[in-house]
Amino acid sequence: MKLVYKGKTKDVYELEDGNYLLKFKDDVTGEDGVFDPGANSVGLTIEGMGRSGLKLTKLFFEKINEKGIPTHYIDCDIDAATMTVKPATMFGKGIEVICRYRAVGSFIRRYGLYAKEGMPLDAYVEVTLKDDERQDPLINEDALHMLGILTREEYAILKDLTVKISNIVKEELEKKGIELYDIKLEFGRIGEDKHIALIDEISGGNMRAYKDGQYIEPLDLEKMLLLK
Amino acid sequence: MKLVYKGKTKDVYELEDGNYLLKFKDDVTGEDGVFDPGANSVGLTIEGMGRSGLKLTKLFFEKINEKGIPTHYIDCDIDAATMTVKPATMFGKGIEVICRYRAVGSFIRRYGLYAKEGMPLDAYVEVTLKDDERQDPLINEDALHMLGILTREEYAILKDLTVKISNIVKEELEKKGIELYDIKLEFGRIGEDKHIALIDEISGGNMRAYKDGQYIEPLDLEKMLLLK
Numbered sequence: 495m496k497l498v499y500k501g502k503t504k505d506v507y508e509l510e511d512g513n514y515l516l517k518f519k520d521d522v523t524g525e526d527g528v529f530d531p532g533a534n535s536v537g538l539t540i541e542g543m544g545r546s547g548l549k550l551t552k553l554f555f556e557k558i559n560e561k562g563i564p565t566h567y568i569d570c571d572i573d574a575a576t577m578t579v580k581p582a583t584m585f586g587k588g589i590e591v592i593c594r595y596r597a598v599g600s601f602i603r604r605y606g607l608y609a610k611e612g613m614p615l616d617a618y619v620e621v622t623l624k625d626d627e628r629q630d631p632l633i634n635e636d637a638l639h640m641l642g643i644l645t646r647e648e649y650a651i652l653k654d655l656t657v658k659i660s661n662i663v664k665e666e667l668e669k670k671g672i673e674l675y676d677i678k679l680e681f682g683r684i685g686e687d688k689h690i691a692l693i694d695e696i697s698g699g700n701m702r703a704y705k706d707g708q709y710i711e712p713l714d715l716e717k718m719l720l721l722k
Numbered sequence: 723m724k725l726v727y728k729g730k731t732k733d734v735y736e737l738e739d740g741n742y743l744l745k746f747k748d749d750v751t752g753e754d755g756v757f758d759p760g761a762n763s764v765g766l767t768i769e770g771m772g773r774s775g776l777k778l779t780k781l782f783f784e785k786i787n788e789k790g791i792p793t794h795y796i797d798c799d800i801d802a803a804t805m806t807v808k809p810a811t812m813f814g815k816g817i818e819v820i821c822r823y824r825a826v827g828s829f830i831r832r833y834g835l836y837a838k839e840g841m842p843l844d845a846y847v848e849v850t851l852k853d854d855e856r857q858d859p860l861i862n863e864d865a866l867h868m869l870g871i872l873t874r875e876e877y878a879i880l881k882d883l884t885v886k887i888s889n890i891v892k893e894e895l896e897k898k899g900i901e902l903y904d905i906k907l908e909f910g911r912i913g914e915d916k917h918i919a920l921i922d923e924i925s926g927g928n929m930r931a932y933k934d935g936q937y938i939e940p941l942d943l944e945k946m947l948l949l950k
Contacts, residue, residue, distance in 0.1 A: 604856060604859040604860075605851070605865065605869060607853045607855075608815075608870075618865060620862060631833065632832075632859075632862070634848060640843060
């Protein structure tokens with residue numbers, strides 16, 4: 495097992511059978527010790543964060559797989575905080591796909607002239623480049639295509655999958671009276687046919703969930719969702 | 723004649739017949755006394771800048787009208803530095819449409835991970851909101867539609883007109899051995915049928931033009947283009 499990448503919140507190991515092992519860490523992104531899912535640096539370490547994120551990821555990825563949507567997920571070991579995944583190739587140097595149900599965060603920072611904080615948005619999808627140095631810039635379909643990051647056909651699939659996956663997460667949260675405001679997903683190309691699949695994780699760290707107008711911290715979200 | 727708007731580089735007066743008069747000023751956008759067509763504040767005043775910008779605007783708007791592309795242009799008075807235009811309504815609180823033939827400026831600041839300075843781009847079109855406070859944020863088609871700024875049909879027309887108009891400007895520059903790197907256009911809705919038309923101006927102040935790899939200042943561009 496060879497360490498191939500040290501990420502902000504996960505380390506990646508290559509397995510002998512060609513699959514990969516993701517090790518979920520207790521580090522979370524944020525600034526000045528305050529958690530922010532959109533931040534580009536590790537802001538703090540929260541005991542149990544890795545396992546908690548993996549529990550939710552297992553929940554969501556299994557649900558998403560059940561619906562026939564491809565993901566890189568194979569299985570996981572909660573105690574070890576590891577997930578086994580299929581190898582995937584990235585779009586360019588990595589993109590993030592955001593689905594928004596309410597206007598918060600960077601949407602308001604950009605479009606505050608037209609949108610009020612908390613305004614409903616109809617599963618609006620946007621793509622940003624993973625580029626810490628340039629603060630993950632927004633990019634439109636034409637530029638993604640022109641820069642060779644993905645084709646127009648892939649963009650259409652990506653957008654469709656993003657709405658479907660986000661709606662699955664949204665419905666899961668609604669069962670516990672929790673509202674999904676926005677969510678950030680990552681995709682890659684998997685298998686010989688290079689089909690588009692959900693990769694990375696889905697946990698409190700890449701979404702904003704609210705109950706009765708109050709933001710729910712990632713660890714609390716896991717407890718609320720997994721409580722029987 | 724009533725002053726209805728004081729802009730950074732132009733003042734707008736309402737005429738008694740319902741048309742408007744644009745007074746081109748000698749103020750140009752920039753920072754710290756250096757001209758920057760993308761800047762949001764007036765950086766310096768250049769004697770003759772207003773008239774110079776109007777001369778180029780007349781040249782380009784007349785060419786564009788000749789090709790059957792709608793504009794707000796009626797006529798102009800170079801000595802007075804004024805242009806008479808039809809009334810237009812804005813898209814939302816104003817948008818800017820950029821057409822890029824080479825990667826420079828904000829394109830590189832955003833997509834420098836994928837694009838080298840000066841890299842050719844194939845008449846790539848992008849839209850930004852006019853919002854000084856939020857540094858004119860980039861916006862995609864879905865958000866423009868969702869926020870009620872323009873319809874999908876209008877977006878398609880806008881993109882098509884932008885490429886056509888930019889190509890007209892590009893060809894005009896090429897006659898003098900000048901290369902257009904990028905250009906920023908403004909559009910509005912005109913007439914009872916609310917058809918989309920080019921508004922504002924087209925001068926050195928809203929494009930980047932280069933000769934032999936050297937950027938051409940707006941006043942020099944006017945001289946080079948209007949020299950017989």
